[in-house]
Amino acid sequence: MLSDITLSSNDFKKLHQYSGDWSGLSEKLFKHPLEASEKIQKFSSIHSKELQEVIECHHEMPDGSGFPRGLDHKRIPLLASIHIVARHFVEELMKVEFNHQKRFEIMDNLYKKFNKGHFKSGLFTIYEFLSMEKPE
């Protein structure tokens, strides 16, 4: 994923051991959204303001508990919000065995966490997508 382009696989493993309390993160891990964005800006063929926002905000949370800037749902742009919800959905989905019912349980939990501002658009997009893929 472009947003983690500055991380090694070991960094990535360390990062995923944290959840909610970012106080123990190394500076490299804490700043990786901004450093990845800076790196991507050098590639003019793929760089855009929206991509920059997605990368810089990919660890932010609607209640302001994310990093690196601690932005809340009012300050996180639409596309970045959708990306954050989708990323959390995929991460939760990968923790369980494939099961259609689990997807809806995951979405119920995500709804409780992300039902704010632009994040609703991300949630509704995934809900819509899931209803198109109803199990037989």
Ligand SMILES: [Fe+2]
């Ligand atoms: Fe990341």
